[in-house]
Amino acid sequence: MxxxxxxxxxxxxxxxxxxxxxxxxxxxxxxxxxxxxxxxxxxxxxxxxxxxxxxxxxxxxxxxxxxxxxxxxxxxxxxxxxxxxxxxxxxxxxxxxxxxxxxxxxxxxxxxxxxxxxxxxxxxxxxxxxxxxxxxxxSEAEAGPALADPNGDLLDGVPVVSPLAWNLSYRFPVHHISADFQPHAPDPEPTHLVVYRTRQERIAFLKINAVTQRLLVLLREQSHRSGRDLLNSIALELEHPRPAQLIEAGRSLLDDLRERQILLGTRRQ
Structure with missing residues (x-):
């Protein structure tokens, strides 16, 4: 926060x-x-x-x-x-x-x-x-095509996170809280969300798991590394028995994040 x-x-x-x-x-x-x-x-x-x-x-x-x-x-x-x-x-x-x-x-x-x-x-x-x-x-932040190649390869290129996409973690499921749903205690696991603004000026949110949350953190903190490189790092952290399988799933995840405009594409050379 x-x-x-x-x-x-x-x-x-x-x-x-x-x-x-x-x-x-x-x-x-x-x-x-x-x-x-x-x-x-x-x-x-x-x-x-x-x-x-x-x-x-x-x-x-x-x-x-x-x-x-x-x-x-x-x-x-x-x-x-x-x-x-x-x-x-x-x-x-x-x-x-x-x-x-x-x-x-x-x-x-x-x-x-x-x-x-x-x-x-x-x-x-x-x-x-x-x-x-x-x-x-x-927010006056810009998320236009000048920041990234929208058609770049997200595995072999360097993915660019939109400055209008905020990666957040909460103890409570804040996206569900309402007058009719008011939890008295935090959930056992944190709620990870991406809240973002689209090109159509719409505010949207996406509930993500801990692996996607970790990927988005690495994409911001180590913004010089390729998508494949970062997914390999996550596979090592998780001690995943089949890293290639995780990387292939990561390809679909990166494509989905780009489709949602959370990722803008890849860094221009």
């Missing part, structure tokens, strides 16, 4: 007390909007404050609900609102860009205390999976 960064939960009141003049009023105002339990600046009618409180909270909650629809369904309205309130109170965003707000929520979920004991154990992994879909939609 991509690395996330923890954020300290700063005390808004400490900042307010240290700030002079108008800045102090501004910080008291924003602290109150994040956490209505914090006292607002003196002299502002509560009716006016309520408009701002609801505007901020509802806009953030609605925007994040669109980015995490399955997580919202699993938590339900009340737990979702509690999560968003905690996010507003404790988290300090590192970007002002709305498309990145989902990444900020993911960073918050990675911090201690973000989740309550009654929250499902898969929340962080499900949020990550849903965030990957959004990130691929907005």
């Amino acid at each position: 991509p690395e996330t960064h923890s954020h300290s939960q700063a005390d808004p009141q400490a900042n307010v007390q240290a700030a002079p003049g108008f800045m102090q009023i501004q910080q008291a105002f924003t602290a109150h909007l994040r956490d209505p339990q914090q006292p607002p600046p003196a002299g502002i009618e509560d009716r006016r404050l309520r408009i701002y409180r609801e505007l901020i909270f509802n806009n953030v909650a609605s925007l994040l609900e669109q980015g995490f629809p399955v997580l919202y369904q699993c938590l339900g309205r009340e737990r979702w609102r509690a999560l968003i309130r905690g996010f507003l109170i404790a988290h300090r965003a590192e970007t002002p860009l709305f498309p990145e707000l989902g990444q900020e929520l993911l960073a918050y979920l990675s911090t201690a205390g973000a989740l309550r004991p009654e929250d499902p154990p898969f929340v962080l992994e499900l949020a990550h999976y849903e965030r990957v879909e959004t990130a691929l939609i907005f």
Whole structure:
């Protein structure tokens, strides 16, 4: 899973007390909007404050609900609102860009205390999976023919993985989780997925086994080696009794990955 960064939960009141003049009023105002339990600046009618409180909270909650629809369904309205309130109170965003707000929520979920004991154990992994879909939609990475020969021999050439194909592993079967299916414990074996964007701008996923997952890892980490060479390495790792049989199966696998646009072809000479 991509690395996330923890954020300290700063005390808004400490900042307010240290700030002079108008800045102090501004910080008291924003602290109150994040956490209505914090006292607002003196002299502002509560009716006016309520408009701002609801505007901020509802806009953030609605925007994040669109980015995490399955997580919202699993938590339900009340737990979702509690999560968003905690996010507003404790988290300090590192970007002002709305498309990145989902990444900020993911960073918050990675911090201690973000989740309550009654929250499902898969929340962080499900949020990550849903965030990957959004990130691929907005990704500016190119996966055009300039990167690879689409008709190259994937065994004897060097296969090229699409930059719009992300190889991921989860403890929970995140691609199946829904309001009607909420596992209480991880599966015995990890779930390996490739989530990718096609040339038709469609987001798709493919559930893969551990051997395919290992092949995709090697294709990225050792991007100078041929498909045949990498399959031979996997056969040695597995101590496969018939390496030639594995390589022949690997040919079909590589062709399938190219057909799905997870592989772009082979590296141009």
